[in-house]
Each structure stands twice: as C-alpha cells, then as structure tokens.
Amino acid sequence: MKPSVSRSRAVTAAGALSLAVVPATASAQSPQTTAPQATASAAPVSASLHDSHVRYGSRVTVSGRIAQSGTVQPVVLEYRPRGGQWSAVAQDETDKAGRYRLRATVRRNGALRVVLAGRPATAVAAGPTAAAPTTSRELAVRVAAALRTTKVRRDVVAGRAATVSGTVLPAAAGRVVRLQVRRGGTWRTVDRDATSRGGRYALSWRTARIGRMSMRVRVGADRATTATRRTLGRLNVYRRVFVSWYGPGFYGGRTACGQTLGYGTLGVAHKSLPCGTKVTFRLRGRSVTVPVIDRGPYVGGREYDLTGATKRALGFGSTGTVLSTV
Template identity: 35%
Template sequence: PLPAPALTSWPRKVQFGHAARLRARLRHGAARHVLWLQRRRPGGTWHGIAHERVGRDLRARFKLEDLDRTARYRVRWHDRHSSVADKARRIRVRARVRLRVRNANVLIGRRVRMSGRVKPRVRGRTAVLHRRVDGRWQAFKRVRVGDGRFRASIRATRPGRRRVRLSFRGDRVNAPARRSRTVTVYRPELATWYGPGFYGNRTACGTILSTVTLGVAHRHLPCGSKVSFFYRGRSITVAVIDRGPYSGASWDLTSATARRIGFWGAGNVGVVR
C-alpha cells in the first residue's frame, strides 16, 4: 500500500503569538521518507511550510512559531509517481486583546476614557465594550477595531469598584478573546484632617496615633473598615481607626493619610467604602 501520512497530535487552540507543536506519522512508509506540513489560511490555498524526515519509528515532529491566525494544517507525502495527504486539522488562534483605562480612578459624573487594540488587524472587525452591573455584563458600546486600535468613553454614574470589559466574539481568522479592567468611581464627600495635639494618644479603636499613622476617623463605621480616598489624581485605601469628625465633615484623615494624597485643610475628597 501507499504510505499514509497522518497528524497524530496538534493543539486545537493557541494564544496569539505562541508556538504550536505537531506530531505526525507515516504508516506503511520507510525511515528517511519526507513528510511535508502544509497550511491553508481562510480564503487561501495549501502551501508547504515545513518538512521533516521520519525516523525509524516513522514519526516526525513540527514546531510552528508566532502563530497569529487560525488555519488548517495537514501532512503530505509524495514521490515522483504518487501524492497522499492527510485530512485537514484546524488550529484556532485567539486574537490578542488589550484594554487600557486611562483614568481608572474617577469622580462620579466624570467620563472614564478607554483605549485598546485587537490583533491582528483585519478590515471590518468590531468588538464590544461591557460594564458589570448587578452581577451581569451589559454591553454599552460597539467599537471598530479594523485598524487594530480604538478609543471610547463612558460617564461614571454609580460609585464603587466597577469592571469594564472588551470582548471580541471571534471570526474565521481568530478565536474569541476578551480583557477586563477595574474602574473605581468615587463620590465626593467633605473631609478634614487631624494629628497635631493628638500624637501619642490612643484612638477610639486602640491605635497609638503618630505622625506616620495611616487611617481615618468616622462616626459609626466599624473599626478596621477599609475606605478608599481619591484627591487630585492620588488615591489611598486605609482603615477606620478612630471616631469623628465632630464638625460638619464626614471624614477626618490622619496627617499621614492626608500627606499621601496631597490634601490639607478641609474640602471634598472622593470616597469609596
């Protein structure tokens, strides 16, 4: 019988830019016979991309580097009189998705600005931006990524830590891929700071206050509760360590906390509990 080439091992799916290892066998062949690995991309024709001689066990191995597109592969044997090819096997390559949030800390009412890319570039491609709302992903914008890049924005309407996601659904060139990021939306609340005159004293939560103590005072949040603050581009997360303030403010930052975010006096800071 004629030699019968066959792929015996191949990955069904690989990440963009990664390598793939394939194994083949040549039944009814002989050592030193040559096996050709062929590839056909969507809409294309078969092309030989590598060849290997089989060993005494009639097996050969191939390694494909830097894969970026889905394609079908097969092994082929031929001599001057005959040609035999195996059934085609598909290796799907995930698209590479990147998502960047340009202002991951933002006050409520401001716009969250995002940019990103989907590789490889394929004309006419689109992707979808989602936001996490009440435990579910909601689509809010479809973006064109045919040139590989996009820019978009959305208004921050709810305080808290929110997830946004860029999803590419996949096509015949690449398998689906997605990427998510966290956005922290702060509510402005009035704050003050304290320290001088209280250093060395024990706070209501049992902490000895010093010039380097990080924390915040609040009237009723349990001791140890974590609270995040945002002010003029800086953010910090500290624990409730004291009771107060007793003026008209909602929060009283320790001097060390205030220094970290460049805050002095009294004024609005962004807050997420």
C-alpha cells in the same frame, strides 16, 4: 538516550507563508497498480496538536511519527485558513525512529496537516486498496482575537467619561467591541463601537454613580477568530470630599472598630459607614484604598479623618479636598 529532533523552521515570503514542496494533490493512479507498492512502503503520518485553541500571534506545536521509518525524513507542516488554500508554514526532519516536532504561528481559524516532503501527498489510507498515506489527518485549530488597549482612563470624577481605546487583531472593519462594567455580580454593556479598517476602536462611558467596579472590553467571534475579552482592572468614580487627619496623641489606643491605632495603620474614620468599608481616595495622581476603622471627625464640614499613614500615602496636607469613591 532519547534521539534529538531538530527544531522546526518557520517559513515566510513576501508577507505570505510559502515553501517549495510538492503540491498536496491526490494521485490519479489506479488502486490496482498502486495498492501492492503502498503496502510495501506505507508510511502513515500520525499527528497531534498540543493546543487546539491559541491566542493570536502564539505558536502552535504539532508532533507525531512516521511509521516504518528507519531513516531521517523531511516533513512539512501545512496550514489552511478557513476558506483558504494550503501553504507550508514550517519544515523539519524526523529522527531515525520517525519522530518529529513542528512549530508555527497561525493568526486565523483553520486547519493544519503534516506532509512527507518530496512525495505526492495522499490522504490517510481508507481501505486495503488505498494509496500509501503521506499526509496526516487534518487538525482543526482555533485562534482567539488579540484585544489590545492603547489608552485607558479608569479614574474619573462623577459625571465625566471613562474612556478606552485600542486595536483588535487581525485588523478588520466592522467588528463590534463592547465596554462592560460589573456591579452586583453581573456584567453590563455600557458602550460599543465597530472597528475601523485598521482594527481600531474607541469607547467611553459617563456615569454620575460613584463607587468602584470592574471594567473590561470584549469582542465577539467572527469567521477569522474566536471571541476574546480583556480585563481593565477597577473603574473608580469619585466625588469631592473635605477631609482632615489624626494620629499623634492617639497611637497605641483602640479605635471604635476595635483595632490598635499605630503610626503605620492605614485607615479612615467616618461617622456612619460600617467598619471595614473600603474607600478609595485620590489626590494629585496618588490613590489609596483603605478600610473604615474608627468614628469621626466631629468637626463641621469634614467627612473623613485620615490616619497618619493614609495621609502620607496620599501626600495630603492638614485639611483639604480629596476625591473619594464613597
């Protein structure tokens, strides 16, 4: 049976990570007096990081083994943000075979290491006269910034602005956030904003070109975190069109695009758009995307004929104006 290992305990105090452990400073004893003892009681600490690139606020897992253990030993996971100092973020005990597993949350790029608690910390041994290693090698960890959105307006009439606002974490002033749209397979930046001290940003884009396109926000890397992006779904830019509907009397027949029209068929008739063209309609908060399946209408002033199922999905009446992306 595999020995059980107790769960690591994350430690915080006064808003900063700390733990009362022996400081991680190298021993000043001479190699001649410490080397023989180190050979007899050497306990090298192995450590591996399960994921070296994590999202902001996610937990990292470090596991490993204390060689020549034979007894339960306390271990501490320490973290040092880039340019900062080491501090304890989790602690645990090994099993009798020396195995351990530690977990903690890190919010900035930096490094992790595992220290045998209660012993003066020394670096991994280098050479036959080096002191017994009580600290694992340093493990680099990268953290992707969190890009949050609080408000997104992605359904707009041509000429009005699509808007996005939110927060970048960790919060800092001056980080550049970009609003990007994709058309023709290429992402293009259409607006940018620098974050406030609280990490807040606001973006907008006004276009007269109707249609559907992908939209996202992106923030670049800085000293604290790596770059990240957030997909916002489809941006729909509409125009107003006058439409009618059809269905009863035509059910069971073939459409001009070669399919059988039924009560539940979603689609639309248009005089010239290619069969299969996807069109998004919107009315009073409802929207539906359907293909062109037929030809018509042949009444002056009307651009589309909605099938009965499309009419019901929109909550549409008999004739009137709706929003269309084509």
